[in-house]
Amino acid sequence: MKIHKYDTVIVGAGGAGMRAAIEATKRSRTAVLTKLYPTRSHTGAAQGGMAAALANVEEDNWEWHTFDTVKGGDYLVDQDAAEILAKEAIDAVLDLEKMGLPFNRTPNGTIDQRRFGGHSRNHGEAPVRRSCYAADRTGHMILQTLYQNCVKEGVEFFNEFYVLDQLVTEVDGVKKSAGVVAYELATGEIHIFQAKAVIYASGGTGKFFKVTSNAHTLTGDGQAAVYRRGLPLEDMEFFQFHPTGIWRMGILLTEGARGEGGILRNKDGERFMEKYAPVMKDLASRDVVSRSIYTEIREGRGCGPEGDHVYLDLTHLPPEQLDAKLPDITEFARTYLGIEPYTDPIPIQPTAHYAMGGIPTNVEGEVLSDNTTVVPGLYAAGEVACVSVHGANRLGTNSLLDINVFGRRAGIAAAEYAHKADFVELPENPEAFVVEQIERLRTSTGNERVATLRRELQETMDANVMVFRTEQTIKTAVEKIAELRERYRNVAIQDKGKRFNTDLLEAIELGNLLDLAEVMAVSALARKESRGGHYREDYPNRDDVNFMRHTMAYREVGADGSETVRLDYKPVVQTRYQPMERKY
Amino acid sequence: MATPVLDKADAAGRPEPGFADSPYITVTFRIRRFNPEVSAEAAWEDFQLEIDPKERVLDGLHKIKWDIDGTLTFRRSCAHGICGSDAMRINGKNRLACKTLIKDINPEKPITVEPIKGLTVLKDLVVDMEPFFQAYRDVMPFLVTKETNEPTRERLQSAEDRERFDDTTKCILCAACTSSCPVFWNDGQYFGPAAIVNAHRFIFDSRDEAGEQRLEILNDRDGVWRCRTTFNCTDACPRGIEVTKAIQEVKRALITRRY
């Protein structure tokens, strides 16, 4: 075991983590711990773009952007945060340009912008061109540019270090962050990082679904580590399902495909979105389209021998247009389906995409231990966090924005806190939890396999808490998860070694997924309304009287060691916009 | 009821393009295993799988890891060719396991899977990427500008100037190119194509002002001049970057700068 001391420790090197690192490194001695090489982070998968009211191509302003964000999030958005997001968006984009990001350009040399779902001029009048982009690989360019600047600033990375535990010490009755415990993949060694400030930027948790656009490594480690220490998780029931994932694989086909004129069709070749959203049709918001697709499938109009998908039809578009505007997704269709999008429709189905919920923070990125209290020294930003700027449903292109705006804010806030604060004493045996966990798995003689449990978890999540939910399906999921958690105690691994023991880590990741799936299902069960990504068939309407509030989930450990999820609620911050019906 | 599961009988959809019926086939994966905690030697190990030939090699590796032998070790994350984690040598060529379909590499014969060449093997398919990233860091892979007061708006750049270096911005640092280069195999001192690609991305960016320094770095004994135009890098690049072309452009820039 090794002990390191840093002012600031950042967990995760995706967009949010590296944006924070660039600020924190300038101001304090900073270490970035990441379970992947930074450039492997899933930020690189984002295709569409990053929203900012630059008004380079048409009239626009941050106020409209704020409105769209609030409305897109079905009014569950904290409006003070959304305002900051939209205001600082402009500088966030300009900062990235200064760092070297190769945005596409307009004929007069400024950053080009394009339309994206849900972004409108003057409070919903007409679509607006707000998304700044770099071909169809904006996320890739953001990730690369941030990494390049980390190299420039000499940011200190600990690559392939898995953070497995958050250290919390109580000082005078106040819970403070003392540091983190990390596992070095290459050697199996355990490292304690004592830090004045810790920033979580460890990304999403999409891997508890089977069909997902998320990477294998997005297992919610950050959320789980914090949750396990008694800190709350906010709005975990809200998960975004993107309508167009490649059938069975979940690989994302960007909204841009429909933006370019792509049409969704059922097995009869019917353009079914005309029925569900007569005005916006295929370009209605993500949750609406996803639900429509599943309705078609359920009513027997799905395609294929098992009737379990629909088609994204691009065949009427000229091949040149596909080559110019959608090179990556046409390549995906060719590579993974062996389908030529010029002539054949692409089988698609909704895919789990983005966690709106996460570790609750205020607008400075400070983590909350209840509705208002800040945990000194603990920060979070990016998909792992819930500020909440996305509310019940995130608008496309707002997440790349989120990671830059709040990544930067958290980086500055944490480093400045580290300046004035002292190190917090480490708890006794700081490594105890991790050592125990690893030893248990390594020596377990149980008969359950990680892959089996994970498969069952993913299947139950896909079947019961995906696009459509009811009391009954969620209960089924809760029960199944409880069963899986029980069986997880008996899980055994085959690799008993120390070096690159990915077998062990997959087992630990599964444990995190199980914890978070439970929180999600329990939170969803209690929310008896439909809002944004959370759609309850038994309560199909939004209920602002009872549920205009954030869910806060806490882990309770009973006297007998039993674990339960305790739910609490937090009011939504409303400043300018009163809830209205959400129509597109 | 939630996400639907239909009876196969009542779903007489129209026939699938490219998805007729997917018969599972038996495929042998021949994997180069090495575990320093067991033996100092690397050895081949065969695994037989029932697999849909339309699945990826990565799916095959997962099947092995999850259902047969949990000790099999490899890196992966995104599973669709954008993170660059899983470059490996499949049937003798560098590729991404997640971008290679079984049916495209002759599943009749055993599919050989080995770690990429020229980097220290740590375990099974995992190699030490540090030297690779070190070469990347050595070419100053970041925008350098002299301006003292920060501009309040973006710098302008014409669409043509932006297009000039578009190809090399696609790089995902997977190392498929560098570890396919015969010069690199024997002499890890060579910067390697990936580092040159990333230098190219800035040398030809009209906004950048350190092109001269980067060229000087690549004028080094281990710089661009070591490239023997073997094109393995171009053939291997999963992003379709014309790597050799980029290297040649750097060479020519060096020459025109001198003469």
Next chain:
Amino acid sequence: MPAGTLYRGREGMWSWVAHRVTGVLIFFFLFVHVLDTALVRVSPEDYDKVVATYKTPIVALLEYGLVAAILFHALNGLRVIAVDFWSQGPRYQKQMFWAVMGVWVVLMAGAVYPVLGHAARVLFGS
């Protein structure tokens, strides 16, 4: 080398391997060739003696190989130069490689009689 660890490169790699092998071969030949030619300075008789040993069929065959090596190296060298200095060169390197092979085969066929003709006459009478 255990089976399978050979990198399966394509035209570019194999042409480079051949270019390198032929280059080294030619260099060593040149070295010997200068040495033997130097004999003209020392003793014409010895020179003629040495050259006479070159006039056997076996050496003729070796000579044919040498011509093959030089021609390949020269033609592929021109291809490499095109890749270096012609901006479209890298894109057409495979086509150029096959063009090189084509020209090489034609030239080698053309060289059969001039180079091997004498040897044939020695062997089979003329």
Next chain:
Amino acid sequence: MSTTETAASGVGPVEGAPVYGVDNPAPLIEAPRKRTKKSPKSTRGNFELAAWLFMRLSGIVLVVLVIGHLLIQLVLDGGVSKIGFAFVAGRWASPFWQVWDLLMLWLAMLHGANGLRTVINDYAERPNSRLWLKALLYTATVFTILLGTLVIFTFDPNIR
């Protein structure tokens, strides 16, 4: 369904007490040479650039010289069969052929030597062996070039 052909998960047969273990790992399979933080031992100057350019330029000239040489030696005049002292004497009587052969000798030797230098750099792993091989190469090259030059310039057709 799925079966493994070899026995356990490990690698290769293990006989007797295992030598390597979790806490006593075997040496890794190292690459021949690795880049490290110290690696770019900067070699300022344009030597590599010049050498690279020289290879192309000399190559182009050599095409003419060498192919011409081959044509004359092997094809036009009847091939190796009639080469002899008299033949050489006849050719070197003309300054044109003297210059031709001189140029060819120098260019080919320098081109070849530089080519071999890269080959040595690529394959000789230890700095020491690189040093020795190159020393040998350069000596041989200088020797050959000087010898050849001497022969061409001081050639005496009346030596008999």
